[in-house]
Each structure stands twice: as structure tokens, then as C-alpha cells.
Amino acid sequence: MKEDVKKIMRRYDRISHVYDVFESPMELMALKQWRLDLMKELSGKVLEVGIGKNIAYYPENIDITGIDFSQGMLKKARLRAETLGRQVHLLLMDAQAMDFADNSFDTVFTTFVFCSVPDPIKGLEEIRRVCKENGKIILIEHVRSEQKVIGFLMDVLNPAIVNLYGANINRKTVENVHAACFTEIAVTNLYRDIVKKIVIKNFK
Numbered sequence: 001m002k003e004d005v006k007k008i009m010r011r012y013d014r015i016s017h018v019y020d021v022f023e024s025p026m027e028l029m030a031l032k033q034w035r036l037d038l039m040k041e042l043s044g045k046v047l048e049v050g051i052g053k054n055i056a057y058y059p060e061n062i063d064i065t066g067i068d069f070s071q072g073m074l075k076k077a078r079l080r081a082e083t084l085g086r087q088v089h090l091l092l093m094d095a096q097a098m099d100f101a102d103n104s105f106d107t108v109f110t111t112f113v114f115c116s117v118p119d120p121i122k123g124l125e126e127i128r129r130v131c132k133e134n135g136k137i138i139l140i141e142h143v144r145s146e147q148k149v150i151g152f153l154m155d156v157l158n159p160a161i162v163n164l165y166g167a168n169i170n171r172k173t174v175e176n177v178h179a180a181c182f183t184e185i186a187v188t189n190l191y192r193d194i195v196k197k198i199v200i201k202n203f204k
Contacts (some may be wrong), residue, residue, distance in 0.1 A: 032057075034140055034190055034197070035111060041138055044106025047130065049095045049123075050113035051077040055086050058088045065105075067093040076090075095123040100130045107131075109138040114176070115167040122181035128202060137200040139177075144170040145194050174198060 031053075039057045042064075044164040048054060051066030052073055058064055068074045068089050074092055077102055081088050090122045093099060095117050108131045154170040161169055174187055177198060184201040 016061045047105040047108045049110045065089040069094045103132045107136045111140045120176045131202045135202040139198040141173045143173045
């Protein structure tokens with residue numbers, strides 16, 4: 001395992017016990033509704049990369065596997081699933097090197113995950129591999145703003161936030177999606193040009 005992956009894992013392990021508190025203001029403002037809307041689009045055999053907050057919103061009677069590379073975050077996810085009585089297969093796994101066979105899932109989704117995957121293009125290529133031909137991939141991600149001042153501030157603040165939290169605030173995720181060789185991509189701005197919903201039809 002690469003050292004940068006280990007560093008980010010340790011950061012998420014460190015903040016896992018306060019993660020919900022840190023995120024709660026954003027959850028109240030908009031994240032909950034975005035998560036609920038996303039859940040309506042899940043079907044078939046489903047993979048969530050970066051498991052946790054969405055467990056509370058999973059549809060009933062759907063086959064969901066969830067992965068995370070942080071033991072701390074996975075422990076929180078397991079406790080949440082048990083508390084809510086949700087059936088979900090939880091696995092410790094790196095999104096950049098998944099143990100699943102090719103074409104394992106009908107739907108793959110993430111929410112605010114590709115800000116912290118060390119090699120985002122590699123992670124996206126893995127999602128492409130494990131998702132079936134013509135399957136659906138849904139990402140909700142925050143990205144670097146194209147507005148000059150805001151983008152500049154994101155670049156300036158990013159090193160400190162990565163050190164503290166493990167997440168990059170200036171990733172160009174839509175560009176990374178194209179670099180991972182996806183072709184049918186629909187992008188919707190959820191909040192200005194900073195939070196985007198990216199829906200991909202998985203042609204191979």
C-alpha cells in the first residue's frame with residue numbers, strides 16, 4: 001500500500017469519532033436532501049465507495065455493499081447499520097485496488113469521496129471496471145471552483161485542509177472522470193459550481 005494512502009487512512013481514523021459533528025451543519029443545509037434524491041436512483045446490485053452517512057437513507061430491500069479504507073470510518077458505518085437495522089455488506093477496501101471481479105455491480109455511487117482518494121483517476125478506473133456494461137455510476141462531489149477568486153482561495157487553503165482532514169478541496173473531478181475514459185457523462189451543479197452531481201453510463 002502506498003504511503004500516501006496510509007497517511008490519509010490515519011487521518012480518517014483520527015477524525016472518525018468527530019466526523020458526524022464536523023459535517024452536521026452541511027448535512028442540515030443541503031446534504032441530506034441530496035443523499036435522499038440519490039437513493040431514488042439506486043437499483044440492482046449496488047456498491048457504495050466510502051461508506052457511512054448514506055446508510056440511514058438506503059432504500060429497503062436493496063442489495064448494497066459498502067467499502068472504506070479507514071478502519072475508524074468502517075467501524076462507525078457498522079455501528080450505524082446495526083443501530084438502524086439496515087442490511088449492508090461492509091468491507092475494508094481501497095477504492096484504488098478493489099477485490100471485486102469485473103462487472104460485479106449494476107450501480108456504483110459515492111458522496112464526497114474523490115476529494116480524498118490519493119489517485120482519483122485510478123479509483124475511477126476501478127469503479128469503471130467493477131460496474132457492469134451499461135451500468136450506472138453516480139457521484140456527488142465538491143470540486144475546485146472555476147471562479148477566479150474562490151478557486152485561488154481553495155488552492156491556498158488546500159494544503160492545510162489535507163493535512164488536518166485528509167480531503168482536497170480543489171480537485172477537478174469532472175476532468176478526472178473524462179481522464180478515466182468515461183464517455184457518457186451528465187453533470188449538474190448542486191451548489192454553484194462547487195458541488196456537482198455526476199451521472200455516468202458505463203460504456204466499456
